[in-house]
Amino acid sequence: MENYTQVEQTVKEILAKQVKMDVANIKPESSLAEDLRMDSFSAVETAFDLEEKFGIQIPNEALSNVKTVKDIVDYIFGQIQNKTSV
Amino acid sequence: MLNERRVVITGLGIVASNGVGTEAFWQANKKGVSGTDTLTRFDHRDLESKVASEVKNFDPTEFMPSDVAERVDRFVHFGLTCTQMAVADSKLDLSNEDRYRVGSIIGSGLGGLLFHEEQMMQAYQRDTLRLNPACVPRITPNAVASHIAIQYGVLGPNIVISTACASGAHAVGEAFRKIQHGEMDLCISGGAEAPLTVFTFGAYNRLRVLSKRNGSPQEASRPFDLNRDGFVLGEGGAVLILEELEHALKRNAPIYAELTGYASNSGGHHIVMPDPDGADASRVMSDAIKDAGISSDDIDYINAHATSTGANDRCETKAIKAAFGKRAYDIPVSSTKSMIGHTIGAAGAIEAAVCALAIKDRFVPPTINYKDKDPDCDLDYVPNVGREAKLDTVLSNSFGFGNCNACLIFSKLNE
Numbered sequence: 001m002e003n004y005t006q007v008e009q010t011v012k013e014i015l016a017k018q019v020k021m022d023v024a025n026i027k028p029e030s031s032l033a034e035d036l037r038m039d040s041f042s043a044v045e046t047a048f049d050l051e052e053k054f055g056i057q058i059p060n061e062a063l064s065n066v067k068t069v070k071d072i073v074d075y076i077f078g079q080i081q082n083k084t085s086v
Numbered sequence: 087m088l089n090e091r092r093v094v095i096t097g098l099g100i101v102a103s104n105g106v107g108t109e110a111f112w113q114a115n116k117k118g119v120s121g122t123d124t125l126t127r128f129d130h131r132d133l134e135s136k137v138a139s140e141v142k143n144f145d146p147t148e149f150m151p152s153d154v155a156e157r158v159d160r161f162v163h164f165g166l167t168c169t170q171m172a173v174a175d176s177k178l179d180l181s182n183e184d185r186y187r188v189g190s191i192i193g194s195g196l197g198g199l200l201f202h203e204e205q206m207m208q209a210y211q212r213d214t215l216r217l218n219p220a221c222v223p224r225i226t227p228n229a230v231a232s233h234i235a236i237q238y239g240v241l242g243p244n245i246v247i248s249t250a251c252a253s254g255a256h257a258v259g260e261a262f263r264k265i266q267h268g269e270m271d272l273c274i275s276g277g278a279e280a281p282l283t284v285f286t287f288g289a290y291n292r293l294r295v296l297s298k299r300n301g302s303p304q305e306a307s308r309p310f311d312l313n314r315d316g317f318v319l320g321e322g323g324a325v326l327i328l329e330e331l332e333h334a335l336k337r338n339a340p341i342y343a344e345l346t347g348y349a350s351n352s353g354g355h356h357i358v359m360p361d362p363d364g365a366d367a368s369r370v371m372s373d374a375i376k377d378a379g380i381s382s383d384d385i386d387y388i389n390a391h392a393t394s395t396g397a398n399d400r401c402e403t404k405a406i407k408a409a410f411g412k413r414a415y416d417i418p419v420s421s422t423k424s425m426i427g428h429t430i431g432a433a434g435a436i437e438a439a440v441c442a443l444a445i446k447d448r449f450v451p452p453t454i455n456y457k458d459k460d461p462d463c464d465l466d467y468v469p470n471v472g473r474e475a476k477l478d479t480v481l482s483n484s485f486g487f488g489n490c491n492a493c494l495i496f497s498k499l500n501e
Contacts, residue, residue: 020153044219057215 002080007054008073014049015069018042028070036069054080092346093265094499095442096339097176097327099168099276102426102436103139103320107171112443114425115451116472120304121426122318127282135296137303138282139320139427150237158224158233159198160280164323164432165230166237169274172325173238176339178272180238189242189270190231191261192325193253193277195431195486196286197227203285230278242270248431250486251391252350253277254324255434259348259492261328271330277435278323290319293358295395307428308455309392309421310399310463317393320427324435326442342442346479346497347378353489360397364405366491371409371481374493380479382410385417385495387450387480389437392421393428400462402483407465418475420468421453434484434492441480441496450475 002010008028016023019036032038038046047058050072056079066072098108103121105111114121125138146155146163149170155163173180180188201218202225208216223229228246235244243264247256254277261275281287290296297306297316307318334341351373353366360367375382390402407414422437429436444450449472456469479497486492 041219048219052216 004073004077007077007080010053011050011069011073011076014046014053018046018049026069028068028073030069031067032069050076056080056083091266091268092331092344093262093328094331094334094344095326095342096329096334097172097178098342098439098442099171099175099325100322100436100439101141101144101164101167102322102429103141104425106141106144108175108439108443112447115422115440116449118452118454118470118472119425120307120454121320122306123303124300125282125287128284133288133291135291135298135316136300137297137306137318138287139318139429140282141321154233154237157220158229159201160321161194161196161198161278161323162230162233164280164321165192165234165276165278165325168276168278168323168325169234169238172274172327176327178327178339183272185239185241187242187271188240189244189261189264189273190234190240191243191245191247191257191273191275192231192234193247193249193255193257193431193435194227194230194279195248195250195253196279196281198225198229199281199283199286201225203283234274238274240274249490249492250488251393251428251430252434252484252486252490252492253431254436255438255482255484255492255494256350256490258326258328258345258435258438259350259494262345262348265328265330271333273328274325275328275435276323276325277432279430279432280321281319281430282321287319297394305455307394307424309390309394309424309453310403310460310467311456312458312460314394314396314399316395317423318427320429322426322429322436323432324439326435326438341499343445343496344499345494347374347380347495348493349373349377350492352491355489358487360401360485361489362401364401364408366489367402367405367483367485368408370491370493371405371483374481374495378495378497380495383413384479385410385481386475386477387444388417388419389441389444389480389482390419390421391483391485392423392453394423398485402485403463403465414465417466418450418468418473419465420451422451424454434482437482437484438494438496441482441494444480445477445496445498448474448476450477
């Protein structure tokens with residue numbers, strides 16, 4: 001199972017590719033809308049990439065609750081832990 | 087006045103199985119080089135036809151940003167590549183243009199098939215929640231004109247025309263009209279198609295329209311020949327920069343030829359078969375000639391639709407005789423598809439580019455693989471070897487499944 005740091009790194013890499021930024025410039029506190037300039041379509045595409053990568057489902061409600069990079073990492077880490085504890 | 091504004095071709099970009107780039111393509115066409123070979127794109131064990139005109143040695147990232155190339159279907163790769171070539175060829179600096187007066191009008195019969203088929207497999211085999219969220223914008227046929235508009239900042243008409251095998255000709259023709267009528271001054275017009283996918287190839291195979299000459303693939307596409315047995319599915323694209331004449335002269339643009347006439351009609355007959363009398367095909371040629379304000383005596387060359395199917399080539403020959411009378415026997419008629427197969431929605435645009443090149447280079451490209459005369463096809467098909475000729479006015483036919491007919495007339499620029 002991946003630890004929190006590994007999940008964070010993978011999330012940053014997926015985001016970096018999506019928004020065409022250097023991965024080093026993507027911080028946990030970065031705002032998706034303000035700092036990463038993500039629009040709703042790139043959010044949907046990112047969610048798809050994350051779902052494929054981590055083998056989880058991200059419902060629309062979860063998607064609308066995430067505001068920062070850390071929110072995404074927390075959500076995914078939680079989902080992975082739930083999945084493995086079942 | 088409806089026809090006051092004149093339209094010229096100031097740039098070309100072509101990707102086909104026998105040449106990537108206008109010069110490579112044109113030299114191959116002049117020499118009669120076939121781009122057809124054994125199908126390699128996917129496993130074809132259960133197909134009766136195993137020949138295709140594939141574009142090889144083509145890297146889309148040479149012609150567009152890599153993140154764009156990754157996110158679009160192969161038919162958009164062809165459209166964007168041809169646009170890059172044509173804009174450069176035309177010496178066009180779009181930053182100097184009123185971009186609301188520039189259009190993007192492209193033909194595609196089938197759209198983003200490769201991605202469509204992959205994603206359909208996902209939906210049926212896995213689950214619809216695993217579908218890629220980019221399915222809709224990636225599959226839709228209008229992706230090609232829109233990506234061109236996005237990449238080149240085009241703000242005028244953005245339209246994709248889908249009329250099967252005539253899509254590219256209709257796109258060029260409708261763009262011509264919009265410039266003539268003053269709706270725009272410039273247009274990136276053409277066609278793009280990437281139909282070499284398992285489902286689509288299999289579907290054409292089941293329609294029994296594809297050649298089964300698997301033992302000698304280069305000879306499979308043989309329009310007008312007695313032993314033709316169907317067409318060869320091909321892929322590629324072409325873009326023509328169409329421009330209002332005064333606009334082109336003002337910026338010293340290179341001019342290949344003038345687009346002088348266009349007509350479209352329908353056979354209203356059958357969803358795949360041509361009208362056996364060719365009445366609709368004959369009429370569309372006569373209407374285009376009338377639109378150009380010339381007479382049938384002025385046509386020096388016909389770039390035929392000529393697919394290499396029994397029915398098309400027979401009916402088209404009959405239609406040419408009906409439109410031109412006895413003179414039909416004196417006009418060279420040749421088939422680009424003999425060399426690059428049938429590229430469906432791209433075909434009419436590639437053939438329009440051939441007409442512009444033929445006028446500029448004063449050369450009639452051949453119909454290759456012509457060996458035995460069919461008594462129903464007895465015109466001068468420029469068999470196997472091209473020839474030099476003074477070409478003032480040439481005509482290009484395109485006939486789509488469902489009897490979607492289009493005809494374009496090109497003339498040497500007479501200032």
